[in-house]
Amino acid sequence: MLSEERHEAVVALVRRQGSATVTRLAAELDVSEATIRRDLELLAAAGAVRRVRGGACDVRGSIRPEADPRPFADVAGTASAAKRRVAVRAAACIQDGDVIALDIGTTVAALCPLLEHRSLTVVTASLAVVNALADAPDVDVVVLGGLLRPNYRSLVGTLTESALRQVRVDRAFLGTSGIRADGTVLDSTPSEVGIKRGLLGISSRAYLLADHTKLPGTGFLEVAPLTAFTALVTDRPPATDALDLPEDSALEVLLP
Structure with a gap:
């Protein structure tokens, strides 16, 4: 076998x-x-x-607390105004004709209503993104295969990571569960970490979408340093004690 x-x-x-x-x-x-x-x-x-x-x-009968604290539908249903402001600012970075990658997560998913009438190619492992853009007339959706993680409507695993290595995108938009003061980007789900690192690897420009609650937020798994991203898209300027980056950092902080 x-x-x-x-x-x-x-x-x-x-x-x-x-x-x-x-x-x-x-x-x-x-x-x-x-x-x-x-x-x-x-x-x-x-x-x-x-x-x-x-x-x-x-997993469907016993969800790991650190991996799936709340189902995607519950979190998405309570999307904050801050997340929506982050999504609007991120959408302004996208040009018609771009090939973009959208991570899982509710902040990234909040981008979808803003993309329905754009001309784009969207690469994703998020079924929430697929559902949101399935009927968009000028959006080509490339769905990455893999094992279904039902509680968070995402595809994960070696098949997903292998598929990621076959594509290149102009811009990738990622979410996070938290950002440490030293700039370490965190996640809480082991199966998602490899996907996020893969998205960073295939993009010419990568944007981290995080409202102020993600500084510091939560998480125990290191994804990458914040300096690996082109920009942090957030809803308010980070406090000096919440984010302490090197003075020579080229990271942009994009605000509404």
Whole structure:
């Protein structure tokens, strides 16, 4: 059995039963327990299962608090005026004809209503973005494949990261869960970190969209230094104690 087929079988078994032990999975698939442990680590990093002691659980029935504190629909439904101002400022950076990449997250998704009547190509792993722009007459949407992370309507994993490496974009717009005072951009979901780094790698210009609540915000995983971005798009000037960048930093701070 190929590794991809085995991974699909592992996820199917875990979802059907709600949980499964390493011993049970190894017996069902006729492979060693060491192989199953490696598979579970990869699948957990991709957001397909939740790793627990001795096995794995279905993510749909038990969401990791650090990865999915609130479903996307709940967060999007309470999008603040600050996020909308950030989105308006970010939209002003986009030129007709651009190829852009849109990250997951509600601040980036707030861009979509502002793009419906633009002429663009949009690359994304966010199903919220796909749904928002599906009927836009002059927007070509390139959907990156991968494993579905249902609670946050995104595609993640090695397939997504591999697809990212096949494209180049003029501008990428990323979200974050928090920014440390030293300029470290953070996230809270392991499976999203590789996607964000991939977006940085394929873009000529990268914009971090973060309202004032993301300084410092939350997060425990380092994505990249803020200086890796072309600009920080935010709704108010960062306080000196909230963001302390080197004096020679070329980072732009774009405000409404």
